[in-house]
Structures are given as structure tokens and as C-alpha cells.
Amino acid sequence: MRAAQLQEYHRPLELIEKPEPEPVSPRDVVVKIGGAGVCATDLHAQEGQMEPAGLKLPVVLGHENGGWVHAVGSDVTTVDSGDSVLVFPAYSCGLCVECRRGREMYCERHQFTGLTRDGGFADYVLVDERSLVPLPAGVEPAAVAPHADAGITAYHAVKRLLPRLAPGTSSVVIGVGGVGHIALQLLRILGGGSVIAVDTDERRRKLASELGADEVLADADDVKEATNGVGADVVLDFVANDATHAAGLRMLARGGLYSTVGFGGMITAHSAALVGGEQAIAGNLVGSWIDLWELMQLHARGDVTLRTETHPLEAVNDLLDKLRAGEITGRAVLVP
Ligand SMILES: [Zn+2]
């Protein structure tokens, strides 16, 4: 089969031929890829920043995978050949304390498809039965593949905020990209307050308006004025460089929460301002299997729109370059 493999850091992925995977353990499932989302995490992997997450070279990237069950191990009971599925990217054992708490991202035996084991920038991917989420009838895998990571990351971050999203509150999305455009919709569907989108790119501001943002701004420092000088109760940062971290903290209301989903910059805060304003800072790491299942229920109801563009597997390096340059609106999906 064809696969796009990360051989060396700071180099394009190599398109290679690999043997088609087969079930090894009784609960293994081989999924024929219908679509694999291209994500900023793939850029971080290329830049050598994902070793703390367990990445070892070489590895086939691609962690936002949807497709059809192709082959199953002897103990697999919940799916059959031909079923449409999404692949929850984190492998979780189901046995450790964190798994039993539903916090699969902290699993003692944590693995991640497309980072620590071969992913879906390929014709087929080998996963555990436990990772699969069946797709509602009529949903094409390529149309929802990015929900497997971008979607659950947005869902997980917004779900944690729900007690803060009462009517009359205001929340801000910094960066209306692949993850931010999903979070913007979830804040509207699941929360009762107003939603302000901030993005420096005109195309992404247009997308934010189309998705129903109450206010769309080019400059983060206009948020104070847009909230009558009060500031935002919740800020979600999907850009996460030094400048957006600083702007996110500046725009925060008293009692507010600044929550970063993106990563890369350095957060610097005056403790006196945090204490005086009773403000909090939080980080967010992907999401759980149940987050993906719940998000699929919203998708099936037509509540969440995913903006995607599809490309052949061979275009992977072009797409990574475009993503790095900020030239993708919504999410790029590879269809092998
Ligand atoms: Zn991703």
C-alpha cells in the first residue's frame, strides 16, 4: 500500500510502499482509509516537537482518520467488514484508573495513531477495536474525518467551559481555523452567551460570520470595547503564540478563564492580576472516545458544520506547506 512517512525531522514526508497491515492481536481492526485530516500537530511532528508525546521515527503520520472496516481480528464483535467508522486516535487500555475515569488521554499505556504508531496518511491503518466510533448512516468518512482530532479537541475544550457559558456571558475564539471553526459552533450550540471571533485573516473572519459569530474582529484588543469594557468571561486560544497569549489575558473579564488549545508560545502573567481578578489559565489535550461519540450525535442532527477540502494522498507535502503558511480555511482532508 501507499503511505506518507516521516523519515527525518525538518524534511517533507516520503511517499513509500509498505506491506498492507493485517490484524495481529485478536482485537485488531484494519481500516481502509476514506479520509485523513491534515493537522497542525503534523507540522509539530515534522518539526521534531512530538517526541515528548512518544513519537519515534520513522512513522506514518495521519491521526484524523475515517474509513471502512477492511479486516478484523478473531475477538472483534462490535464491527464488521464494510462498516463506516471514525478512528479515535488515542489508544487507551480501558483497564487503568485514568481510563476508568474516562480520561483516556492520561492512559498508562497511552499510544496515538499517527504519532506513536503508523497513522492514516496511507491506504490502510491498523487500530484497536476500542478506538472505533461507528458512523451514522449516510455519513461519508472523508466528510467527518477531522472530527477524530480537531473536532474532539474543540468539543473537549468547550465541554469543560459549560458552567461558564450562561446567558449574558461572552466568550472569545482566537483563530477560526481547523479547530477554532468547530469550537465557535459548539460555543453557540451548547452555551447561552455571545460568541466573539478574532482572526487576522479576512477569509477566516468571513467563515466566522457564516458560522454565526455574534461579533467578528480583526484585532484582539477590540474585545474590551465589544464587551462594553468588561472583557470576556472565557477566551479560547487556537493560535497560541506569545502575542495571542498576551492578548488573551488582556481581554479577560474578572473571574474569567483563559483556555489554550493551541500550543507553542510562552504565557507570561502578573500573579497580582490573576489574584485580583480571580482569573484562571487552563490547557486542553485532545478529548475522549465519548467526546467523539457525542460530537457524532451533534453532527447527525446537523448542528455542526465541518468545512473541508479534499486532496489526493500525493498532495500531502503541498498541504502541509499551505497549512504552515496559514493558507487553509477549514480543514484539508487526504483521500487516498
Ligand atoms: Zn490533529
Ligand SMILES: [Zn+2]
Ligand atoms: Zn488505560
